[in-house]
Amino acid sequence: MSEDDPLTGRFEAHRGELRAVAYRMLGSPGEAEDAVQETWLRLHRADTGDVVNLAGWLRTVLSRVCLDMLRARAARREQVVDQLPDRARDDGDGPEGEAVLVDSVGRALLVVLDRLEPAERVAFVLHDMFAVPFAQIAPIVGRTPVTTKKLASRARHRVRGGPAGPGADLARHRSVVEAFLTAARGGDLEALLGLLAPDVVRRADPLALPPGVATESRGARVVAEEVTVLGRRSRFAEPALVDGALGVLVAPRGRLLLALTFEVVDDRITRYEVIADPDRLRRLDLSVLDDPVVGHSVASR
Known part of the structure; x- marks a missing residue:
């Protein structure tokens, strides 16, 4: 060339x-x-x-x-078997350029887009993210403009989803979970203790844990100390809606590895679960928290 x-x-x-x-x-x-x-x-x-x-x-x-x-x-x-990254390499940073690309689009959005049908994904990306008219998209996907609009609408509903609870609750829970991720990334034990309820319970699929680690832990200090040791994957994490509630997706290179669900009471985490089993991950209803087009939070809609 x-x-x-x-x-x-x-x-x-x-x-x-x-x-x-x-x-x-x-x-x-x-x-x-x-x-x-x-x-x-x-x-x-x-x-x-x-x-x-x-x-x-x-x-x-x-x-x-x-x-x-x-x-x-x-x-x-x-x-x-599944589309997860090689678990033996899931903690590597990967190429710097790829990390920048993932961050520019959003890990949660990449995960959700990957669940769309091919024609849905093309219609949604072209129309909602690059403002291409449906009349121009229709010949690409082999549909009429009306049907193409329905494809994009169906994809939009799956991408954006909707919270199961009030927006104010979602916003508060999000601030708690984001603070939890920040503390996990920094190994900040004191911050974690302030975010966890005294009797917090952590459950996890065996695939999410190193050999010998129990699938259940109880008590703020035990769980917080565990997070400071095992929380290195948090740098690949991003909040999302998981089955309509505030959760977290861990997605190295934009590929889903883990999903976390949380129970938050009085601005403290009382329970959370780490889902790693591929069958369970596939059954989750996942959507993004922030509009991928205009970047505003679902909680404020």
Whole structure:
């Protein structure tokens, strides 16, 4: 690819946006880069002399490439046990560039997007995140504009969900859980003791724990000391709605590893559970706390 080629220069001007679209559709930096490269190859082979809107043409081609990749991925899932990261490597930071991408989109959003059907994900990402009209999305997903709008609406409902309780309660519980994550990341024992009820109970699936650690712990000091030792995964954690209540998703590289559910009474955590079993994780109803488009909190809606 020569930078002196005018076509290359025009493509490179759009590469950043194409990569952003592809990453939100695919959730993998490597796959996103593959999709962008395939788009370049198709551009290079195509007769684009009559193309007036190159940005729109590229986005359409890229979206079709991503849709094919998502459909292939969905077909492969029937042949694998689960889509979790390798548990032997789940505590690594991973490439710095990938960490930046994950943070820019949001771990919870990547997890929820990964649960959408391929056509739903493409319609939602293009319309809700990049303001592409349904009339332009419809040919990509092979539906009418009306049906495409329904796809995006269904995806939007799954992504945003809705809290089971009042927004004020959700906001208070969120502040407690976020403080808990901050203390866990910093190994702050005193802060943890202030956030845990004296008789707090922690339960966890065996897969979430190192060998020899009990699946249940009781008492603020026992649980707090445990968190300071085992809480290293908290740097991959982000609050989310789990079955309609405030919870946390732990998602290295944007792939769900653990889900935490909490019981909060009088601004203290009285109980929490760490879910790691793949079957249990798949059955959870997950949605994001913050609107992925305008960035406002569900609790304030």
